[in-house]
Every structure is written in C-alpha cells, then in structure tokens.
Amino acid sequence: MNARIFIDGEAGTTGLGIAARLADHPGVERVSLPPDERKDPAAKKALLASVDIMILCLPDDAARESVAMAAALGDKGPRILDASTAHRVAPGWTYGFPELAKDQPEAIRTARLVSNPGCYATGAIALLRPLVDAGLARPDHPFAINAVSGYSGGGKQMIADYEGGGGPAFEIYGLGLEHKHVAEIQRYGRLERRPIFVPSVGDFARGMLVCAPLFLDDLPGKPKGADLDAALAAHYAGSKFVKMAPAEAAGKIEPQSLNGSNVLELRVFANEARRHAILVAKLDNLGKGASGAALQNLELMLGR
Template sequence: MKTKVYIDGEAGTTGLQIRSRLAGRSDLDVFSLPEAVRKNGQRRAEAINSADVVILCLPDDAAREAVSFIANPAVRVIDASSAHRVTPDWVYGFAELSPDQSRKIATARFVSNPGCYPTGALAIVKPLIACKLVPSVYPFCIHAVSGYSGAGSQMIDQYENPENSAYTKTPIIGYGLSLEHKHIKEIECHAELARRPIFLPMIGRYRQGILMYVGIHLSALPDAVSVQQVHRTLEGYYDGHQHVSVTPLGDLRAPDNLDAESMNGNDGIRLHVFGNDEYRQCVVAAVYDNLGKGASGAAVQNLDLMISGS
C-alpha cells in the first residue's frame, strides 16, 4: 500500500523542492488541494487528517495552526518551519546528530526539520562536544554565507525581479547583528552548549548554497588537542553515514578554495578541516545546499526513515 503524503504549503520554495524530489516515487501517493482552496482551513484539516504523513512547509504560526487541526491519531508530521525545533515532544530531524537519532526519527510521530544554518553548525559542533574534544562552555563563533533562496520567496523576488522596488544588486548582506537570530537557540539546544554561541550570517548574491566556518582556538582548550584529532573525531562520528562526508585532511598549510555552490543539487553536507599547528588554530568548514540537506533534502531523508521504520 502506498504512503499518502500531503505537503501543506507546497507552493513555497521548500514545498516545491520536496515535491520535485518525490516526483515519480511509486511507493508514495503525494496529493494536493486545488489552488483555490489551499488556504481554506476546513479543506486543509480534511487533507491533513486523511494523510499518513504531512509535511508542513509554512510560516511558524501557520504550522502551529496545521498541527492543531490534527484529529487522526495515525497522522505523522514533518515540520519544515522553525515552530517546533526546540519543543521537547518533537524529535529533531537531523539523522546524523547522535548514534540513535535516525531510530528516533523512524519511530516518531512528530519530527521537526532542522534549520538550514543549524544543519551546518550542528554537523561541526555536536561531535566535538559529544566526544568531549571541546568543552560545552567553549565560546564558539559561527560564520556563514547563504544563497538568497534561504530567505524565502520575498527575498528571491528582491534579487531576481528588477521591477521590485526593493530589487538589489548588493553582493553580500550581513544581518543578525543584534545577536538574537532565531537559529541560535536551536544550535545551542541540540549541540548541548553551556555557553551561547555567536552566530554571524550573511546573504550572498547567488541563489543557493551555504559556506560555513567555525573557528577553534586549540590553545584555549583545557586539554591538548591537535588539528588531526579534530579531523579524526569528525571522520569517526560520521563513519557509515551517507549524507555527511569529511574530506581528507591533506596538507594543512595549503590554501584551499571552497565554493558555496559546489554541493548544490546534492542532499548531503561536506566538512573540511583546516588548521595551523604553529598558531594552535583550527577551522572547520561546512559546504551544503540550503535547499538540500538544509531543507527539502533533509525532509525527504526524514520521510524515508519514517516510512521504513528504521
């Protein structure tokens, strides 16, 4: 029997990407509401309660409303909004977060898809904390630049529509300088940090792709840690995982050019470790598609886990 999947908010950027990824799947019955009634509460409630799995691609308040519509105890939910990412009774949908996370997702009724930026931050920071290489009180500073599609349809229009009064050709825009970006709490919670990290996001004038850096002063750690240990820890943590890869360490002195768009169209995330032993400094970089592992790709990965049950 096919699994019935309803995407609430399928006309948005994330919804369209999920729909595209699910096209042609013979094991799924992905159904839609006619465009004229997609915002009708009663029709949405009927669709939600008739599905096996509902994927919410909505603003936070609308996602909470959709959950309130659920009357059928058999309905399972993947929420791509940020409404439930730190809610205790929702399972966090980053399958590689811990050794048993994929099992938790597979058996969960409610799964919250990670944010695009937290995906990279947690991929780097979580293993270092979990393996006790870096203490939870370490003052992490996380810097990332994303393609403008990560900010949704309004921002896409600002960059792609010359008729838009807010149209911009600015190459890079920095924001979040109040240090209150909504993703900080998500990173802090799921990395189990004891000190709030600084997060410095930027938007670049390209459509999609994220390049993220996390710098670590090895000299500030309580125990002697080498760049090689950082690399081995990440490599070991993700051994056997299809969607997270760690590149070979190589020559630590050699400069490297990282392309934020190099993982576009791929649903994985690639980590790089760089360092300078003389100065006792290390940088871990993450490259991934904000519409792939950072959003729609992760949702499909979670859907597959929930369908398979393992």
C-alpha cells in the same frame, strides 16, 4: 499501498523542492487540496484525516495552526514533518538530523512529530556536536560561528530582489544576535553557552558555508587539527550523506559544488604553528539544509 503525503505550503521554496524530489518517487502518493478549498478548514481537516504524513512548509504561526488542527483529530491525525522553525526546540518533537547521534535515525523512524533542521544549524551542529561528545570541546566553550548562504534561503522577496538585480553582492545580517537558528544550534550542539552566530548572504542562488574558528590551545587537551578531524570522521563513519573532505591546499573554499545534492561536507583547516583551526561545513541550503533533509527524514518515517 502507497503512503499518502500532504505538503502544506507546497508553493514555497522548500515545498517546491520537496515536491520535485517526490515526483515519481516509488511508494508515495502526493495529495493536495484544490485551490478553491485551501482556505476551507473543513476541507483541510478531512484531508488530514486521510493522509499518512503532513509536511509543513509554512510560516511559524501557520505551522502551529496546522499542527493544532492535526492534533484535534487524535489517532486519526497524520504524522507530521515540520520544515518551519516553529517546533525545532519544542517539547515532544524529534529533531530531524539523522546523523546527530547513533540512535537518532530510529528516533525519527518511530516519531509522530519530527522537526526538520535549519540550514545554518545543520552545518553548525554537524561541526560542534562531535567535538563536545568526544570531550575535545567543553559545552561552555565560547563558540563563534560565521556563515554565508545563497539568496534562495531568504524567501520570496529576497529571491525577487536578487534575481531582479537589486540584491547586494554580499550582506551580513542578524546583527541583533537573535537569529532563529541559534536555539537549535545550542540545544542539539549540546552547548551550555549561547554561541555568537553571524549569518550573511551572497549574490549566488544556493550553496552554504558554515565556519567555526578555534584557538586549539583553548580546547581540552590542546588537540591538534588532526585530532579534530579524527573525531569528526569517527562520528560520521559510515554516513551516507555527511562526509569528511580534505582541507584545500590553496586555503580557500567555494560554497556551491554540492548544489542539488543532500551531501554535507566537513573540513578542518589548521595551522599548527599558530595553534589555530577553522572548521568548515559545506552544503546546499536547499538540499541537506531544507528539502533534501526533509526527504531523508520522510524516508525514515516511512520505514525505509
């Protein structure tokens, strides 16, 4: 029997991406409400009672409302995969980053409530968590993270601005230092100290780079760049989607080569003479950073 899937918020960027990935997907039946019933609470409640998994692609407040409606159904309610920011550090929710730890895929597979990670957070946690777990970075280390994303991650208005020719070539934002992804970076990166996070957007549709500069002599044991590379490689050994890649000899990297995939590439650029290193994660902000990760989590929730 096919699993019945409802995407709540299917008209948004992430919802459209998930719907496209589910098109002709074996073993899945995607259901939705007719347009004239989408604001009818009774119709939505009836639909929720008939589906196996609800995927939320909504603003945070609307996501919380949908979760409350599903919870009111008790055991008749669907399992939930939330792609909003609303529940990423909420009690009772399982974080949907399968590569976080060895037991994370099983935790996702059995969870009723799964939160899909943020795009920036995916790159940052992928770089930092293995170093903390391996003792190569202290949990109280003063990390600074810089990142750039394609404009497709900024929502409908930003997309319209750029595609209408009104977006800047490059823009740093979030300078109030309260970006919504920081909480999950700190929680799932196992960081005791809140990192400084500086996001930015460029004049390209999709693609992302997340960078963490390090003074090697400030890390426990004063490791070499090769030690950081080895720790990351060991953590992701056998991973289907998270891959180590060699640092480009030219000393530069572009953000778009993984677009359309669910792959996340990690690199360590190191200068041993200066004792400096920069960790870099590359991903598609709409792939492993959004709808690709959602499909990966959905497959686990379906026991595949």
